[in-house]
Amino acid sequence: xxxxxxxxxxxxxxxxxxxxxxxxxxxxxxxxxxxxxxxxxxxxxxxxxxxxxxxxxxxxxxxxxxxxxxxxxxxxxxxxxxxxxxxxxxxxxxxxxxxxxxxxxxxxxxxxxxxxxxxxxxxxxxxxxx
Numbered sequence: 801x802x803x804x805x806x807x808x809x810x811x812x813x814x815x816x817x818x819x820x821x822x823x824x825x826x827x828x829x830x831x832x833x834x835x836x837x838x839x840x841x842x843x844x845x846x847x848x849x850x851x852x853x854x855x856x857x858x859x860x861x862x863x864x865x866x867x868x869x870x871x872x873x874x875x876x877x878x879x880x881x882x883x884x885x886x887x888x889x890x891x892x893x894x895x896x897x898x899x900x901x902x903x904x905x906x907x908x909x910x911x912x913x914x915x916x917x918x919x920x921x922x923x924x925x926x927x928x929x930x
């Protein structure tokens with residue numbers, strides 16, 4: 801079985817997220833999604849989410865391409881997760897291009913193009929301008 805892992809905040813879930821998860825799942829048989837916890841988002845990314853970790857987890861778990869959701873609690877955990885879950889492919893959006901090449905020693909690394917016309921940042925900007 802080929803295992804794939806991806807990471808993200810997945811706040812204000814939208815079709816760009818679903819596109820990413822669908823394309824990630826197409827690269828293997830089992831998709832693991834690591835969702836940033838509220839504490840990690842606030843303490844390390846200085847980001848406050850609209851939905852709590854538990855709410856975001858429930859939403860992502862409901863997507864048919866996703867087999868397992870785990871919490872992301874630190875930047876460093878990616879290496880541990882790849883080893884622990886015996887991951888074959890690490891997938892993330894191409895806005896992170898090159899940032900995770902160090903994982904190539906352990907697995908394939910794929911940077912997928914974002915869905916260009918949608919982003920959580922843009923949704924927030926649009927809502928704030930109304």
